Amino acid sequence: MKPNDKPIMKLDRAAILADARRELDMPSRRLFGKRLLTLGGLSLLTGCSITDDKSVNAFLTAVSRLNDRAQAFLFDPHQLAPTYTEAQLTRPFPFNAFYGIDDVPEVNGSDYRLKVSGLVTGQRVWTLPELYALPHAEQITRHICVEGWSAIGRWGGTPFSEFLRRVGADTSAKYVGFRCADDYYESIDMPTALHPQTLLTFEYDGQRLPAKYGYPMKLRMPTKLGYKNPKHIVEMFVTNTYPGGYWVDQGYNWFGGS
Amino acid sequence: MVIDMDTMKATLTPAREAAPRNTPIHPIWLRITHWLNAIAALVMMFSGWRIYDASPVFHQIVIPPSITLGGWLGGALQWHFAAMWLLVFNGIVYLALNIASGRFVAKFFPVSPRAVLRDLIAALSGKLSHTDLRQYNAVQKLAYLVVIVDLIVLVLSGLAIWKSVQFPLLRELMGGYDNARIVHFCAMAVMAAFVVVHVAMVALVPRSLLTMLRGR
Numbered sequence: 001m002k003p004n005d006k007p008i009m010k011l012d013r014a015a016i017l018a019d020a021r022r023e024l025d026m027p028s029r030r031l032f033g034k035r036l037l038t039l040g041g042l043s044l045l046t047g048c049s050i051t052d053d054k055s056v057n058a059f060l061t062a063v064s065r066l067n068d069r070a071q072a073f074l075f076d077p078h079q080l081a082p083t084y085t086e087a088q089l090t091r092p093f094p095f096n097a098f099y100g101i102d103d104v105p106e107v108n109g110s111d112y113r114l115k116v117s118g119l120v121t122g123q124r125v126w127t128l129p130e131l132y133a134l135p136h137a138e139q140i141t142r143h144i145c146v147e148g149w150s151a152i153g154r155w156g157g158t159p160f161s162e163f164l165r166r167v168g169a170d171t172s173a174k175y176v177g178f179r180c181a182d183d184y185y186e187s188i189d190m191p192t193a194l195h196p197q198t199l200l201t202f203e204y205d206g207q208r209l210p211a212k213y214g215y216p217m218k219l220r221m222p223t224k225l226g227y228k229n230p231k232h233i234v235e236m237f238v239t240n241t242y243p244g245g246y247w248v249d250q251g252y253n254w255f256g257g258s
Numbered sequence: 259m260v261i262d263m264d265t266m267k268a269t270l271t272p273a274r275e276a277a278p279r280n281t282p283i284h285p286i287w288l289r290i291t292h293w294l295n296a297i298a299a300l301v302m303m304f305s306g307w308r309i310y311d312a313s314p315v316f317h318q319i320v321i322p323p324s325i326t327l328g329g330w331l332g333g334a335l336q337w338h339f340a341a342m343w344l345l346v347f348n349g350i351v352y353l354a355l356n357i358a359s360g361r362f363v364a365k366f367f368p369v370s371p372r373a374v375l376r377d378l379i380a381a382l383s384g385k386l387s388h389t390d391l392r393q394y395n396a397v398q399k400l401a402y403l404v405v406i407v408d409l410i411v412l413v414l415s416g417l418a419i420w421k422s423v424q425f426p427l428l429r430e431l432m433g434g435y436d437n438a439r440i441v442h443f444c445a446m447a448v449m450a451a452f453v454v455v456h457v458a459m460v461a462l463v464p465r466s467l468l469t470m471l472r473g474r
Contacts (some may be wrong), residue, residue, distance in 0.1 A: 052329075060336040067339050074424050081423045142435060144422065147312035147331065150435055223423050251332035253339065258423050 064253050071255040077191050081222035081258075084140045089205070090151035093143075095212045096226060097182070098246065104211045105181045105232055112216055118177070118237030121168030128216055132202060134158035134166075139199060141222035143229070144258050146247075155220045156203030161194040169238045177243035178219065181232035187243035188221070188228060189255065197222050228256040282473025283392050288361070289470055291352035298345035299409065299449065301327060301337055306446060308334030315443050339420075346413060353406075369399040388463045405452045408445050415442040 095101050113125040137159050144150045164171060171194060177187040192198060201220040202209055209215045214231025221229055227247045237243075248254045284292070304327035311321055312331045328334025356362040373396035380386040381397055394402070418428045418438035432438035460467050468474075 060333075060340055063340040063343075064336055071421075074421060076424060079424055079426070082426070082429075144435065145313065146335070148309065148315070148419075148439060149313040247332070251330075251336060253335065258421065 061251075064251075067253055068255040071253075071257045072189060072191070075189075075191055075223070075257055077195055079223075081141050081197055084142065084152050086140065086154070088152050089140065089154060093151050093153045093204070093213070094149070096145060097231070098184070099182070101212060103182075106211060107181050107216055107232060107234075109216055112234075114217070114233065115235040116167050116237070117235065118239045119170035119173045120164075120238050122166070124167075128202075131158070131200075131217070134200075135162060137199060139197060139220070139222070141197065141220070143222070143226055145226040146252060146256070154205045155199055155201045156206065157199045157201035157217070157220070159196065160198040160200045160219065161196065163200050164193060164238075173238045174240045175238070175243055177237045177239055178230040178233050179235040180230050181234050184230055184232070184246045185243070186228060186230040186245040186248070187254075188219075188224070192221060192223055192257070195221070195223055223257060225256040225258055227252060283469045284473050285359075285361075286473065287355050288352075289473060291348055291355070292470060294344060294348040295352065295409075298341045298348060300453075301341035302345055302412075303446060303450065303453075304328075305334040305337035305341065309338060310443065315439050342413075342416070345409070349409060349413070365394055366399045366403055369396055369403065374400050388466070391463075391466055391469050401452060401455065405449065405456075408448045408452070412442065412445045412449065415439075415445060 095104075097104070109128050112128055114127075114131065115125050117123050135158055136156065138154065138156045140152060140154045142150050142152050164176070169176075171190060173190060175187045175189065176193045177185070179185050199220040201214070201218050202216065204210060204213045209217065214233075217233050218231040219229055219233060228245075245252075245254065248256075304325070307321040308323065308326035308328045309331060311323060311326065314320055326334065328337050353362075377386060377396040377398075381395070386395060386397075414428060415432050415438050417425055418432040419435065419442055422429045422435040422438070429435060429438065432441050
């Protein structure tokens with residue numbers, strides 16, 4: 001019995017000592033806790049300034065670049081976006097741009113030329129009749145806006161992957177960049193450029209693409225958010241140098257995939 | 259035999275009492291994952307409100323921009339898609355440790371509708387005991403289980419919105435892209451309600467805040 005009693009006695013003494021020490025420590029610890037909470041509360045109150053902080057913005061931008069890579073990894077080049085029936089079309093299809101509908105650019109089709117440049121063997125300009133003569137494809141797909149809303153539209157044009165091969169694009173390059181008549185600019189990754197549903201679009205709902213939806217052409221990608229789909233394209237180029245984009249340079253995620 | 263049992267009890271009791279004193283009410287991994295989850299979930303909610311405002315699912319519900327995070331849609335999206343990594347990976351660590359350690363079953367089960375009702379009535383009439391913070395009452399068990407499931411629903415519906423093309427199964431499970439946004443919003447509302455009640459309960463039993471900070 002004796003050897004058993006001893007450690008129990010020791011334990012009790014230790015516990016009492018620990019209790020006493022804890023009680024002695026309490027006032028300062030309480031104060032520390034209080035100050036910590038107040039500090040947290042203050043930083044919450046200045047919530048707006050957290051967003052303006054340079055280092056925070058740098059961190060968030062770095063995570064956004066990481067998210068580009070994560071999305072490129074998730075992107076399955078064979079995974080098709082769902083297609084819909086004519087009855088499911090959203091009418092009217094919403095107009096959306098970084099300007100109002102009154103400021104939509106008026107592009108003259110007769111003197112319009114599409115410039116194709118960069119890492120392509122067939123560097124040249126294309127007229128609209130030449131583009132309209134390319135193989136035709138149609139799709140009824142959902143357009144998803146970064147704001148959250150979505151709309152189903154019917155688009156006609158030519159598969160972009162075929163067009164890229166026709167112009168002798170280096171499809172091992174990283175990016176395809178676009179410049180537009182409304183001073184918009186955008187760029188996409190090559191796997192998305194080659195996706196079977198990526199469509200160089202000349203038609204909306206069986207009609208010539210109206211000015212509000214991007215006459216004379218837009219790049220329609222049901223695998224990307226709306227802002228990644230450039231309208232009024234006047235130049236495209238294949239490159240390995242990151243070209244950025246109008247919204248992307250202001251903080252939207254570059255990959256913008258869906 | 260009887261005498262032996264009694265002497266054993268007598269000698270063991272002090273040691274037994276000493277044991278829970280030294281083992282924390284909440285183990286260190288639980289406290290860390292709890293606070294990381296709190297940060298991630300709140301950042302997700304406040305930035306999510308700003309994203310929601312860009313195109314409200316329910317036209318009559320708009321969140322005052324002053325209580326949102328991010329400043330504008332692009333900023334809110336950056337916060338949202340940064341905090342998601344913390345929410346998901348921290349959540350996986352929490353669930354894995356919780357289940358593997360047996361704490362999940364020990365703490366949250368059994369939980370019966372009758373016990374929940376009994377404890378709810380006791381709580382509302384101010385008769386619910388909070389002396390032993392080791393033991394969750396039935397209402398607590400239910401609330402924590404609900405918020406765990408709710409966070410899983412939030413992550414899955416969020417994935418369906420973010421990658422509606424890449425995850426077709428998830429998209430169809432949520433009833434399509436537009437419906438996934440409704441699921442995401444409703445799950446957010448459940449989480450917000452939990453946060454309000456949870457913080458109110460902590461204010462009523464401040465000792466529970468200390469145990470989540472220092473373990474005892």
